[in-house]
Amino acid sequence: MENKTEFIFKPIGYVRNKSVSVPRHWSVSDIEGELVIDSQYKDGIKDIKAKEKICVIFCFHKSPPFSQEKLTQKPPHIDAEKGVFSICSPYRPNPIGLSVLEVLEKSENVIKVRRLDMLDGTPILDIKPYVEYKEF
């Protein structure tokens, strides 16, 4: 069988963020908002609980198409050009973001979170547990 070279992802939900500005990274964000999960996936979030951290994988849907000159970029808080794969810029070959968020509350299909760095309406592709490193 031939290896696939292109993939299509369908969002499982979207971000609801009423804040006017979005911080540059979740690690410096206090913004609260909601992850609204499509009702067909509600059983998939049944074990997510308040006070946990979750990894949210999402699409930078408002980024312009990537172009070669963006292979290096100067992040707002660093005084140097960096390779795109060493920074968290929303301008990247595959417009995929990853944020670690704090769960505040969960209802049937809505997860209330803190530390948002995503714009209102951002499509959510996946959610995974935040797993701490442990010595084997």
Ligand SMILES: C[S@@+](CC[C@H](N)C(=O)[O-])C[C@H]1O[C@@H](n2cnc3c(N)ncnc32)[C@H](O)[C@@H]1O
């Ligand atoms: C530097 S990125 C970091 C995001 C994530 N923590 C990561 O590392 O992938 C955060 C910035 O991306 C931008 N952004 C957030 N959501 C976006 C979206 N849906 N489309 C385009 N840009 C977005 C905002 O300007 C925000 O300040």
